[in-house]
């Protein structure tokens with residue numbers, strides 16, 4: 001979070017990221033799948049982490065688009081961003097007419113739902129741009145607020161990261177606050193709860209990206225196998241996964257934190 005605060009100016013001013021920036025191309029990439037982990041008591045992984053790290057998958061595709069633009073148009077300077085630089089991703093996607101920012105703070109596309117990765121290409125070319133704003137379609141719905149097990153969804157479409165399972169299981173390098181004990185709904189890496197309950201995801205289309213297919217054996221892991229995960233199995237399963245962002249020690253400490261979680265106990 002400190003990183004984002006330090007880069008606040010860059011987040012709001014693309015010319016600080018790309019000299020002479022004139023356009024931002026905002027892209028969404030669907031990662032939804034209805035495939036589920038088989039053991040109902042197994043620690044739950046966010047669905048975006050089933051397959052290869054989306055940063056690499058997206059960047060490869062966006063690089064091809066960028067190269068295409070250069071081939072077609074000629075000299076241009078730009079940079080590609082996928083969740084890895086100080087860019088206001090959801091705000092740009094909203095500005096580009098790709099969706100609205102829901103009460104759970106996710107970008108929601110009317111067609112694809114919210115299980116989408118967001119990427120940007122910032123260019124020093126002036127492009128024709130869409131400016132068809134998408135209406136906020138949350139209406140009076142509060143499903144995500146009601147379903148969040150830690151009460152992390154605040155008014156004004158903000159998330160209290162200190163209470164958000166996603167932040168706590170991935171980004172937080174310190175100890176998870178004790179007051180959240182028993183509230184993680186058995187989530188070990190990321191949390192999809194506020195998206196799972198969102199009516200705009202009911203008809204989310206299944207992704208067709210082979211790289212996002214679950215690693216062999218991952219969805220079949222039992223609760224016991226998860227809790228006895230050793231370094232070798234971690235490397236085998238997650239060597240090219242976004243789970244590496246957390247790392248083995250963090251994953252183990254998340255597992256220890258949720259071990260007594262009431263959701264993980266067998267009936």
Ligand code: SF4
Pocket residue numbers: 104147148149150151152153159163164165166191192193194195
């Ligand atoms: S990701 Fe989970 S913990 Fe965070 S706001 Fe959504 S439901 Fe709450």
Ligand code: SF4
Pocket residue numbers: 102103104105137138139141142143144145194197198199200
């Ligand atoms: S669950 Fe309801 S309030 Fe929350 S993001 Fe979806 S539509 Fe909006």
